[in-house]
Structures are given as C-alpha cells and as structure tokens.
Amino acid sequence: MIQLRPMLCSEYPAYCDYFIDDYSHEIAENYGHSIDKSVALARQELLRCFPKGLTTYSGQA
Numbered sequence: 001m002i003q004l005r006p007m008l009c010s011e012y013p014a015y016c017d018y019f020i021d022d023y024s025h026e027i028a029e030n031y032g033h034s035i036d037k038s039v040a041l042a043r044q045e046l047l048r049c050f051p052k053g054l055t056t057y058s059g060q061a
Contacts, residue, residue, distance in 0.1 A: 020042045023045065024039040024042040
C-alpha cells in the first residue's frame with residue numbers, strides 16, 4: 001500500500017534536483033529546446049509553482 005505524507009524540508013533540495021533534471025529532459029525531447037534552455041525553463045516552472053520553496057503550501061516556516 002502506498003502512503004502519502006508531507007515532504008520534509010530536508011528532502012526538498014533533492015526533489016528540486018530531480019524535478020529540474022527530469023522535466024528539462026522532457027522539455028528538450030518534446031519541444032526541441034537545447035538542454036540549457038530546457039533547464040532554465042524547468043527552473044522557472046519550479047519557481048512559479050513554489051515561489052517560497054517548500055513553505056509555499058505547507059505553512060512551514
């Protein structure tokens with residue numbers, strides 16, 4: 001059984017690294033952008049969704 005839980009602050013940097021790497025490759029493959037542009041777009045999307053990092057939605061300080 002899968003059990004969901006809030007992400008720990010200590011886990012967030014690794015999540016960001018994973019997200020940027022994975023999503024940038026998707027962007028490059030699907031839209032034909034260079035990997036540099038794709039990484040920049042993935043970072044931009046992460047910042048758009050989580051402008052305050054993990055505390056954006058969690059209420060954590």
